[in-house]
Amino acid sequence: MHKLIHVAVGAITDGSGNILLAKRPGHAHQGGLWEFPGGKVEPNETLLQALDRELFEELDIRVVSAEPVIEIIHDYGDKTVWLDVHWVTAFTGTPRGKEGQPLRWVPVNELPQYEFPAANYPIVNALTLPDxxxxxxxxxxxxxxxxxxxxxxxxxxxxxxxxxxxxxxxxxxxxxxxxxxxxxxxxxxxxxxxxxxxxxxxxxxxxxxxxxxxxxxxxxxxxxxxxxxxxxxxxxxxxxxxxxxxxxxxxxxxxxxxxxxxxxxxxxxxxxxxxxxxxxxxxxxxxxxxxxxxxxxxxxxxxxxxxxxxxxx
Ligand SMILES: Nc1nc2c([nH]c(=O)n2[C@H]2C[C@H](O)[C@@H](COP(=O)(O)OP(=O)(O)OP(=O)(O)O)O2)c(=O)[nH]1
Structure with missing residues (x-):
């Protein structure tokens, strides 16, 4: 297995049953697919600090509260990611694609219709199944x-x-x-x-x-x-x-x-x-x-x- 890349991932909710998806840029790893916004955890950062920073950099929002969803380790062959997923249940600001990435609010039950990187399918199951x-x-x-x-x-x-x-x-x-x-x-x-x-x-x-x-x-x-x-x-x-x-x-x-x-x-x-x-x-x-x-x-x-x-x- 390659070195693990720890990634902070946000399942951002609007309180009405929708989750925010972003499209990965075509040139990026897993490019052109939909993703849950987030990015790599930097050294000396906690997961929640990384999540807040990434969502501010990408979407112009600040995380107010977050709850764990699931952790997925997935080997893509060229790299191994550790996706650490949190519900983002409260945030300040209005999400906008600061890097020009398309955004879409999607009803939770429609998530299975979207094309994601392979590591995301268990995340979609975790988000759509009840507790x-x-x-x-x-x-x-x-x-x-x-x-x-x-x-x-x-x-x-x-x-x-x-x-x-x-x-x-x-x-x-x-x-x-x-x-x-x-x-x-x-x-x-x-x-x-x-x-x-x-x-x-x-x-x-x-x-x-x-x-x-x-x-x-x-x-x-x-x-x-x-x-x-x-x-x-x-x-x-x-x-x-x-x-x-x-x-x-x-x-x-x-x-x-x-x-x-x-x-x-x-x-x-x-x-x-x-x-x-x-x-x-x-x-x-x-x-x-x-x-x-x-x-x-x-x-x-x-x-x-x-x-x-x-x-x-
Ligand atoms: N953010 C995010 N990354 C995902 C998801 N699913 C998935 O396999 N990944 C993978 C793709 C990448 O290999 C890695 C995240 O890296 P990234 O490129 O988004 O990280 P970053 O924002 O820190 O980017 P950079 O500074 O290196 O350009 O995790 C997902 O739903 N959201």
């Missing part, structure tokens, strides 16, 4: 299932993984249909966790699939244009998920959890270490509750995933 991932748990009846799901959606869950290994395919399809309707109502996305999940996408308008760690290790060819998540428990599974092009991973168990009482928890320091090294967004799973969300995001995790925190007991 709470519900995994469905046990239920007594279909009404109980929909009631629990609705309660979770009312708590702001925007990504739901339908996991119901105890039911047969017919019942799974029924639950998936109901879950899809409810998720649509709340603007949430649904991913199906089932050995034959991709087959259900023919009949159920879900947005993606979620692979178990066993399915991940069989190195499946991932369908295009859907969200793909993967259950990971260690670094090699995270690497495999990223290599296959998964959009996100869950990493578990972070803390002791009722659903997997025999598993040895990773604990926070290992979660942080592995999530930082991963080149895809990582949700902390296992023993999570809403209080864990701010520290997880502060340390560069995508958010929290869980059953009991939103599904009830």
């Amino acid at each position: 709470k991932l519900l995994i469905t748990g046990a239920f007594n009846s279909v009404d109980d299932f929909t009631g629990r799901l609705e309660a979770a959606l009312q708590q702001g869950v925007k990504l739901v993984q339908l996991r119901a290994h105890e039911v047969n395919d017919t019942d799974y399809e029924q639950l998936a249909g109901l879950a899809s309707e409810r998720c649509n109502l709340y603007g949430a996305r649904l991913v199906l966790n089932r050995h034959n999940a991709a087959d259900f996408l023919n009949s159920i308008p879900a947005q993606g699939i979620h692979l178990s760690s066993a399915a991940l290790e069989k190195a499946p060819v991932l369908p295009a244009d859907i969200i793909v998540g993967a259950s990971c428990h260690n670094q090699s599974q995270l690497q495999q998920a990223a290599k296959l092009g998964a959009h996100y991973a869950t990493l578990s168990p972070v803390l002791p959890t009722k659903s997997h009482p025999d598993a040895t928890p990773l604990r926070w320091n290992n979660f942080v270490h592995l999530a930082k090294k991963a080149t895809l967004p990582v949700y902390a799973l296992g023993g999570m509750n809403e209080e864990h969300l701010p520290p997880v995001k502060q340390k560069g995790g995508q958010g929290i995933a869980g059953i009991s925190c939103w599904w009830g007991n």
Whole structure:
């Protein structure tokens, strides 16, 4: 690997769901592609100092507040970049392309339509995925299932993984249909966790699939244009998920959890270490509750995933 080039990158938001993109000059590395504004961290500069300086030099704005999104290390062959990405949630000034670069405010959900340098695709996934991932748990009846799901959606869950290994395919399809309707109502996305999940996408308008760690290790060819998540428990599974092009991973168990009482928890320091090294967004799973969300995001995790925190007991 070449020497790492540390780059401060800003996902600048306007408070209305848009993110600012700039076009890289044609002659530059990765020229002609869209980028999130930023630039190299100088020696003796902190990341946030570099971000503020770069955005002032390029856009004439000053950073007021910034929160970590994700860190991506990518080897382009001719150089290796370490993109350290922060949401810029408040700034002073009005962005203008001081270097003549075209700028465009883009709704977050339209980011996947833009052509970026290869390192940016996991960043786009991190920016477009939410911070709470519900995994469905046990239920007594279909009404109980929909009631629990609705309660979770009312708590702001925007990504739901339908996991119901105890039911047969017919019942799974029924639950998936109901879950899809409810998720649509709340603007949430649904991913199906089932050995034959991709087959259900023919009949159920879900947005993606979620692979178990066993399915991940069989190195499946991932369908295009859907969200793909993967259950990971260690670094090699995270690497495999990223290599296959998964959009996100869950990493578990972070803390002791009722659903997997025999598993040895990773604990926070290992979660942080592995999530930082991963080149895809990582949700902390296992023993999570809403209080864990701010520290997880502060340390560069995508958010929290869980059953009991939103599904009830
Ligand atoms: N700013 C930015 N750089 C990115 C993104 N994606 C990506 O691969 N890169 C790469 C391209 C470059 O190799 C490196 C950033 O270098 P740069 O050329 O923008 O840095 P700089 O503003 O300090 O430029 P310079 O003074 O060296 O001309 O990171 C992105 O979204 N934003």
